[in-house]
Amino acid sequence: MKRRDILRGGLAAGLASALPARVFAQVNPTASRDRELMDLARSELARVGSGIWKKDIVGVADFGLHSAERRFHFVDVVNERVQSFHVSHGDGSDPQHDGWLKYYSNQEGSHCTSRGAYMTRSWYTGKFGTSIRLDGLDPSNSEALPRAIVMHQASYATPEHVSRWGRLGRSNGCFAMGPEQFDRALIDLSGGRLLVAGSYGLTETGGRMNPPLAQTDLLVRDPATGTFDRTNPGVY
Numbered sequence: 001m002k003r004r005d006i007l008r009g010g011l012a013a014g015l016a017s018a019l020p021a022r023v024f025a026q027v028n029p030t031a032s033r034d035r036e037l038m039d040l041a042r043s044e045l046a047r048v049g050s051g052i053w054k055k056d057i058v059g060v061a062d063f064g065l066h067s068a069e070r071r072f073h074f075v076d077v078v079n080e081r082v083q084s085f086h087v088s089h090g091d092g093s094d095p096q097h098d099g100w101l102k103y104y105s106n107q108e109g110s111h112c113t114s115r116g117a118y119m120t121r122s123w124y125t126g127k128f129g130t131s132i133r134l135d136g137l138d139p140s141n142s143e144a145l146p147r148a149i150v151m152h153q154a155s156y157a158t159p160e161h162v163s164r165w166g167r168l169g170r171s172n173g174c175f176a177m178g179p180e181q182f183d184r185a186l187i188d189l190s191g192g193r194l195l196v197a198g199s200y201g202l203t204e205t206g207g208r209m210n211p212p213l214a215q216t217d218l219l220v221r222d223p224a225t226g227t228f229d230r231t232n233p234g235v236y
Contacts, residue, residue, distance in 0.1 A: 032206025034082040041075040044196045048117050051137055053192025059120075059185070061087050061175060063113060064201030064211055067099040067168040072177065074188055085181040088157045089113040090173035099167030100211050101199070105218040106136075106143050111172045112218060114141035114149060118195040123186065128152035132190045134175075140217065141197075151175045151189075153182035 041058035058075045065071040072087035092111030093101045105112035116138030123130050131152035136144035143149075155161070156169025158178035169176075175195070177185060189195065201209045 033202045033204060036200075036202055036206075037073050037075050037082055038077060038080060040196070040200065041077050041194070044117055045077070045194060048119075048137055048194060052119055052194045055194070057188050057193055059189050059193070059195035060200070061195065061197040062200045062202055063089055063093075063101040063115070063197060063215075064199035064209065065203070067094075068162045068166060069204075072175070072181075074184065083184070085177060085184070086157055086159060086162065086168055088154065088168045088171045088174075088176040091170035092173065094170055097167075097170060100213060102211075102213055102215055103218050104140065104215065105173075106140055106147075107218065108143060108147050110218060113173055113197065114144060115198045115217075116141035116196070118144060118197070120151070120190045120193050120195055123190060126150070126152065128154055128176075130186065132185065134195065147173065149173050149175075151177070151182070151185055151195075153177060153179040155179070157181075 037060055040060060045052060045055050045058065056076065056078045058077060060073040060075055062071040062073070067086070067088060070084040070086055072085045074083045074085075076082070089101045090111045090113045091097070092105065093103045093113045095102070101113060103110075103112050104115045106114050114136065116136060118134040118136055118141060121133040121135055123132060125131070129152070131150045133150055134144045136142045136149070141149070152174055154169065154171065154176040155178075157176040158181075161168055175197075199211065199215050201211070203209055
């Protein structure tokens with residue numbers, strides 16, 4: 001190698017090291033998704049208004065994604081940070097147990113997940129240990145307290161369960177998380193904060209996806225058959 005080539009290479013390296021580090025920083029593939037989550041959290045806070053006591057952190061459950069995905073997001077709107085974890089949906093929402101939510105319902109006995117905005121309330125000790133009560137703020141989840149739809153920990157909602165089975169287990173409609181992940185909810189999300197659930201389909205790479213099957217609301221139980229009629233069905 002000629003001396004001038006060595007000098008030229010050394011000069012180029014020196015110039016590169018002198019440039020701002022951000023020029024060489026890796027692009028965060030979740031940045032677009034996180035901006036959408038931030039916008040969604042702020043929009044829902046504005047919509048719900050004074051019904052929420054603490055407005056620093058919002059939980060977003062995105063049931064437009066498969067249960068193997070980290071689809072529960074802690075959205076810190078003050079510091080503009082997002083952390084994502086696994087969350088289960090109800091067995092009534094996914095009778096085939098393939099990891100995709102098909103049905104939402106607000107009805108007692110449906111074992112379905114309900115969409116809409118919730119306010120987190122106090123801790124209590126239940127079947128799954130310390131859990132968080134939820135108060136539904138929309139017509140689509142107004143029965144959350146009577147139905148005992150809560151946040152709790154469960155061994156079937158861990159990353160290890162996904163690694164073994166390719167999907168999470170199912171709850172009876174509650175927001176179940178792995179024990180370690182749920183510890184974050186106890187600290188960061190309880191005590192009058194907002195949780196919103198819906199089918200947003202926000203992928204890690206910043207795109208949007210639609211579930212392979214339509215997701216519908218099951219609103220009314222037929223007293224003759226005991227089944228739920230799909231009144232006012234919609235795709236979410």
